[in-house]
Amino acid sequence: MLDLQSEDAPLTLCPNGKASSECAHCKVRALSLCSALEPDELEAMDKLARHVSFDRHQTLFSQGEDAESVYNITAGSVRLFKLLPDGRRQIVGFALPGDFLGLSLSERNAFSAETLSATSACQFPRAAFSDLLDAKPHLLRRLHDMAGHELSLAQDQMVILGRRTAEEKVASFLVGLRKRWARIDGSTVRAPLPMSRLDIGDYLGLTVETVSRMMTKLAREKAIVITPDGVRLLDPARLEALAET
Amino acid sequence: MLDLQSEDAPLTLCPNGKASSECAHCKVRALSLCSALEPDELEAMDKLARHVSFDRHQTLFSQGEDAESVYNITAGSVRLFKLLPDGRRQIVGFALPGDFLGLSLSERNAFSAETLSATSACQFPRAAFSDLLDAKPHLLRRLHDMAGHELSLAQDQMVILGRRTAEEKVASFLVGLRKRWARIDGSTVRAPLPMSRLDIGDYLGLTVETVSRMMTKLAREKAIVITPDGVRLLDPARLEALAET
DNA sequence: CGTTGGGTTGATCGACCTCAATAAAAGTGG
DNA sequence: CCACTTTTATTGAGGTCGATCAACCCAACG
Numbered sequence: 410m411l412d413l414q415s416e417d418a419p420l421t422l423c424p425n426g427k428a429s430s431e432c433a434h435c436k437v438r439a440l441s442l443c444s445a446l447e448p449d450e451l452e453a454m455d456k457l458a459r460h461v462s463f464d465r466h467q468t469l470f471s472q473g474e475d476a477e478s479v480y481n482i483t484a485g486s487v488r489l490f491k492l493l494p495d496g497r498r499q500i501v502g503f504a505l506p507g508d509f510l511g512l513s514l515s516e517r518n519a520f521s522a523e524t525l526s527a528t529s530a531c532q533f534p535r536a537a538f539s540d541l542l543d544a545k546p547h548l549l550r551r552l553h554d555m556a557g558h559e560l561s562l563a564q565d566q567m568v569i570l571g572r573r574t575a576e577e578k579v580a581s582f583l584v585g586l587r588k589r590w591a592r593i594d595g596s597t598v599r600a601p602l603p604m605s606r607l608d609i610g611d612y613l614g615l616t617v618e619t620v621s622r623m624m625t626k627l628a629r630e631k632a633i634v635i636t637p638d639g640v641r642l643l644d645p646a647r648l649e650a651l652a653e654t
Numbered sequence: 655m656l657d658l659q660s661e662d663a664p665l666t667l668c669p670n671g672k673a674s675s676e677c678a679h680c681k682v683r684a685l686s687l688c689s690a691l692e693p694d695e696l697e698a699m700d701k702l703a704r705h706v707s708f709d710r711h712q713t714l715f716s717q718g719e720d721a722e723s724v725y726n727i728t729a730g731s732v733r734l735f736k737l738l739p740d741g742r743r744q745i746v747g748f749a750l751p752g753d754f755l756g757l758s759l760s761e762r763n764a765f766s767a768e769t770l771s772a773t774s775a776c777q778f779p780r781a782a783f784s785d786l787l788d789a790k791p792h793l794l795r796r797l798h799d800m801a802g803h804e805l806s807l808a809q810d811q812m813v814i815l816g817r818r819t820a821e822e823k824v825a826s827f828l829v830g831l832r833k834r835w836a837r838i839d840g841s842t843v844r845a846p847l848p849m850s851r852l853d854i855g856d857y858l859g860l861t862v863e864t865v866s867r868m869m870t871k872l873a874r875e876k877a878i879v880i881t882p883d884g885v886r887l888l889d890p891a892r893l894e895a896l897a898e899t
Numbered sequence: 900c901g902t903t904g905g906g907t908t909g910a911t912c913g914a915c916c917t918c919a920a921t922a923a924a925a926g927t928g929g
Numbered sequence: 930c931c932a933c934t935t936t937t938a939t940t941g942a943g944g945t946c947g948a949t950c951a952a953c954c955c956a957a958c959g
Binding site: 850851852862863866867869870 | 904905906907908
């Protein structure tokens with residue numbers, strides 16, 4: 410997942426189908442693929458794009474299917490996961506506003522994507538988008554840099570999954586998520602949690618119960634406050650110490 | 655890690671410093687970044703490249719340092735790892751002949767790289783290589799496709815780390831490694847293990863002892879044979895069943 | 900040969916999982 | 930707005946897989 414964002418648009422970037430004016434209001438332009446593009450690149454992307462909306466718990470695409478589209482998330486939140494034949498699930502990431510789905514441009518989806526909340530996105534046909542990349546090297550370079558960032562995050566997640574305790578996992582998750590929200594809505598201590606405890610567990614390689622226990626523990630120790638919609642970080646220093654690389 | 659390979663070179667691809675003739679003997683061209691490049695791209699890469707060799711257990715680069723170079727591994731093996739302040743280690747990958755180090759082109763190294771055995775590589779100055787990518791979009795596209803593949807492997811590894819048992823982890827590792835060797839040297843059942851049990855443990859989120867126990871278990875059950883230099887897969891079907899997605 | 904770095908094996912321990920019950924939200928229909 | 934159901938979160942008790950601690954083996958090497 411990579412971020413894009415804006416407040417109110419100096420120039421239209423994020424394309425959409427019905428009204429290209431929507432780009433002008435795109436909340437997530439500055440940090441997205443759309444940022445820092447040349448006018449001709451924006452123009453070309455605009456032509457390809459279709460703005461789509463999803464309710465809570467809808468499927469964008471499924472693991473193993475032909476990858477028809479790539480997406481730029483403009484609002485909401487999405488869980489990306491892989492299933493084992495016996496039902497075990499690993500969430501490989503959460504997509505937030507500004508994130509791009511389909512960086513690897515593979516023919517088949519390597520994972521499934523389901524919305525966690527009502528979600529909006531710019532949808533592009535994969536094949537046409539791939540062709541566009543070949544025509545616009547600067548756009549490709551931007552995408553590649555995003556892929557590099559994504560790869561780096563994936564390696565960080567390997568450390569968390571392979572070598573951290575349950576408490577450290579939860580602390581890392583909260584700190585990392587708050588940083589991502591900070592880029593999106595500027596919040597400094599709030600971290601909304603659109604995903605369930607079960608989702609968090611499947612992201613961190615833990616059970617629901619362990620996630621709940623660690624959250625309770627961190628709250629008891631006054632490192633966080635649990636709110637209806639997520640958490641508030643009371644003692645970022647303590648959390649960062651638990652999460653530190 | 656991405657693969658490149660060849661037997662004997664139809665045209666020189668893999669660049670190196672002293673004698674550009676070395677490219678003609680490059681054992682790992684076909685699957686590498688160097689494959690499927692235009693003559694002008696090969697020419698440009700050749701100009702940038704320096705052929706370097708390392709003994710066993712030498713450091714190519716370290717986590718946190720300025721990333722001066724990117725590498726194309728032509729022979730040997732390398733461990734890529736991240737360290738936590740308290741000494742815990744997570745190996746994020748093993749680089750084999752044909753693999754490219756530096757896909758993300760970031761300014762700082764996100765991990766350290768140490769050879770597991772005597773290793774040869776084509777070394778490129780990172781900044782110049784990055785400039786070359788902007789000049790040769792086709793090369794950039796090739797690199798991006800490799801990055802996409804790498805990202806997909808990283809997500810597979812997340813499933814292994816987060817949701818698999820010790821036995822499944824070891825089986826997955828052996829199956830995956832044999833597949834990689836198959837592309838390099840065509841071996842169908844042999845999987846050389848240049849890395850120690852400790853390295854395997856730090857790759858799979860296990861201890862040395864557990865890795866050893868699981869290897870012994872698989873050997874006792876006649877799924878593998880442990881040899882001085884690695885393993886031979888006796889019952890690939892059983893191993894794949896343990897590893898299946 | 901003594902030393903050193905892996906590797907294997909055994910005995911014990913503990914972090915996290917499993918199973919179970921309860922509590923608190925969030926819908927749903929009257 | 931209030932019963933009633935369903936979903937999600939929390940808490941507790943007990944079990945287990947893999948970690949930890951500790952020998953021991955063996956091959957490489959000075």
